Amino acid sequence: MTHDPTPRPIVAVLGIGLMGLPMARRLLAAHFEVRVWNRTASKAQALVAEGAQPATTPAEAARGADFLITMLPNGQSVEMVMSGVDGALSTLGEGTIWLQMSSVGVDWAERLGHLAEGSPVTYVDAPVSGSVGPAEEGHLLILASGPLDARPLSAPILDQLGRRTYWLGEAGAGSRAKVVLNNWLVVLVESVAETLEFTQALGLDPQALVEILSDAPIGSPYAVAKARQMLAGDFSPSFALKNALKDADLALEAARQTGTTLTITNSFIDSWHDVVAQGLGERDLSVVYSSES
Template identity: 45%
Template sequence: MTNPTVAVLGLGTMGAAMARNIAAAGMDVRVWNRSPERAEPLADVATVAGSVREAVTGADVVLTMLYDERATAETMGDARGAFAADAVWLQQATVGIDGADRLGALAEELGLVHVDAPVLGTKKPAEDGALVVLASGPEDAEERLAPVLEAIGSRTMWVGEAGAGQRLKLAANAWVFTVLEGVAESLALTRDLGLDPHLFLEAVQGGALDAPYVQLKGNAMLDGAFDPSFALAGALKDADLILAAAEAAGSDLAILPGVRRHLARAVDAGHGDKDMAATYLPH
């Protein structure tokens, strides 16, 4: 498939950027969002559909980037009977292991080829078309999806049968949250010990203990720059998916329960719509 027609369902921070990059690569794009005002800014590059059924009719690829499994299942269910016979469902939200299994069963009901392909990266990589795609599904879908995945990502890993992508995404997010909380705690400890917390970032900068993410999130915490690249409420949702998967697998995670507690504390304090760096804020 050299020039597929793509329906993008869900136009939050990630979905809108992905739709724009797919259109920029020369593909015909239809967009839909439950809140129509989210779709209007894309009218210059895509066809804004008035309903989810209108968006998916005749589409070769249906890309979903919705908040969670429930929103994804409801949206796809609303389009039942409108999908093209050979359409591929490119499911890119983080929905967890059980969620991926249930959506896979729904895909079979709807007669769709199911590809589970969550992504690594937040707002800026999505805008730059530099996401890392963790794709999983049937081998014959790889070539069909290549133009779409090349438009949204810098790299695609095919990691096995549908659902394997979710497993790898949860492991990767566990690391992201570990780094996030580690930076927040080191900055807080530096502050509480009576020092300027900027000294911590300066001490590790450029050495073996440093990483771009350490400086990025650390400076955001200290500058109060909480415009959401990855909202706290979404991070808490994903932390719950990680812990559920770990419990089912028999993994003994020492750090993530504490990270989850701090994320929940920040959400309860009213910071759920801020970037997850806001976990640093005093509570």
């Protein structure tokens, strides 16, 4: 009987939501030993059936892990799962790399870095660009930042999750890039919604307009996909409006701190908050179209 003596690296994934699920699944498929923890344990059951080890607390997931991935909504929730007696930092040991991949914004990326400073782990700030489809296919773009020696060590994990990792500098640079990209994203989605409304107001067929956009360099594949989703009225989430709105707010806060004015984002942020207040925050962000039409 052959026996593989090489222990497989252990990866703990905290947060099995829209993104955490396909990311953990890719790591399982790549034969890492994957431990999963989710606040609502039932959402991790499919992964457990596929070979992941369930943990009842973040601390249990993190014990002895080589890598820890956090994929949670915001900085507060990441801090919560990392801290306290059941928090991951209580059991993580020397040499563990913490890949913080949630979109937490500029201030929280710094705060989480400070949290890691008092522990033996290496903190890598590595939010991602790309949604559920790219996460399933390992085609995310990873906006990584952190110490030089963490780069080659993180590569086996990040290479499974993304089609390219951009190393942008010291920890925090990834989250700064992420707020810029997501500001771009929310502006684009608002523009798509407004464009469809304008098209219809002019008595044109919006489907025909989307066809033209799909054939033109000005129509990005993402914008065209969102336009089709809006016209189909299919708001099943690949990126929840509440998370996109959180990112828009993080961008506005980062801009305020640097004395930059994000005029476009400021012009629609209140209406997006209204859509969330109507109870649509769990729907895909393309649902903002329904409030315009």
